[in-house]
Amino acid sequence: MKAIEITEFGGPEVLTLVERPMPEPKAGEVLIKVAASGVNRPDVFQRKGAYAPPPGASDLPGLELAGEIVGGTLDDKHNPFGLKxxxxxxxLLSGGGYAEYAAVPLAQCLPVPAGLSDIEAASLPETFFTVWSNVFERAQLGQGEGGANETLLVQGGSSGIGVTAIQLAQAMxxxxxxxAGTAEKCQACEELGAERAINYKSEDFVEVVKSLTNDRGVDVILDMVAGGYVPRELSALADGGRLVIIALLGxxxxxxxxxEVLRRRLTITGSTLRSRSVEFKAKVAAQLKQHVWPLIESGRIKPVIYRVLPAHRAKDAHALMESGEHIGKIVLDWSQAA
Incomplete structure (x- = not known):
């Protein structure tokens, strides 16, 4: 099969189209003929040598894909959605998504939502698993001191994670x-459902969210920045608020x-998804199928695809991601793997 390999740690140019043996599914896994692969920030970190695959995972990059089940064992124990x-x-997978074929735990496979293309479906798993497990499970949006009236601040609202979090929380x-960092990106966030998008280059997000919440602050912040942002984010939280960190870009x-954490009952938490167990990811998949897939199939939540590139142009996809120009997801198309 064709695959995109990291020949050495470095810039986008180290991504190379190679021939690899077909993966062999293990117990509980299926073989998928890949139609499209989502591109995510962790792929960039892996390419640079800063985010190694967990033990036993493929060394190829790629954490999400869409395609057709063509092999493996479809046993009832690992098949809650009755896939055939x-x-x-x-x-969702721990590595190996940048390839024509991938072996994936069956419990981490979801049916493509009705009406979606493979390109659109490939943009879903990494961001939806991440947002659901952090915003709704870990940070418990809607279940804190603010109850059903709780509010969410999404840092980096135009990213793949951001457009997912905005739409999902608003739809619920x-x-x-x-x-976001430009007027265009702020406009996109508001069109996707953000009540107010804040240009972090010209506005103070603490002041803005305080003004929008009668000086109370927000209940949950989804943060990909960390670093020097954290003290300001604590100031932007309401009493009893939760800060959930999913990346360390800052x-x-x-x-x-x-x-302040003690006095105001604040919570600082965080997680990474890649190394979590199949059992954990299976539980998230079940929650997504029950609560989120109907919102996608009804059109209330839509995939946001910024650009689709032929798979052999993975290096261009990574350069685009690092440029920060994109709004939404970047996807590799394996029907164009020259």
Whole structure:
């Protein structure tokens, strides 16, 4: 099969189209003929040598895909959605998505939502698994001191994670605010459902969210920045608020006033998804199928695809992601794997 390999750690140019042996599904896994692969920030970190695959995972990049089940064992134990050979699925995986074929735990495969193309479906798993497990499971949006009236601030609202979080929280009835770095990106966030998008280059997000919440602050912040943002984010939280960190684009260290955390009952938490167990991911998949897939199939939530590139142009996809120009997802098309 054709695959995109990281020949050495470095810039986008180290991504190379190669021939690889077909993967062999293990117990509980299926073989998927890949139609499209989503591109995500962790892929960039892996390419640079900063995010190694977990033990046993493929060394190829790629954490999400869409395609057709063509092999493996479809046993009832690992098949809660009744998938069959030949079904179109989208899947979350720990590595190996940049290839024509991938072996994936069956429990991490979801049926492609009705009406979606493979390109659209490939943009879903990584961001929806991440947002659901962090905003709704870990940070418990809607279940804190603010109850059903809780609010969410999404840092980096125009990213793949951001456009997912905005749409999902808004569709579930919550007020959502977002930050972005240009007027165009702010407009996109508001069109997707953010009540107010804040240009972090010209506005203070703490002041803006305080003004929009009668000085109360927001209940949950989804943060991909960390670093120096954390003290300001604590100031932007309402009493009892939760800050959930999913990336460290601004750095891994921060100085915080723990007295404020104690006095105001704040929670600082975070997680990464890639190394979690198949059992954990299966539970998230079940939640998505029950609560989120109907919203996608009804059109209330839509995939946001910024650009589709032929798979052999993975290096251009990574360069585009690192440029920060994109709004939404970047996807590789394996029907064009020259």
């Amino acid at each position: 050979m030949g079904d179109r699925v989208c899947a 009835g919550f007020r959502v605010f977002a930050t 750095g891994a260290k921060s100085e915080v006033n723990l007295g």
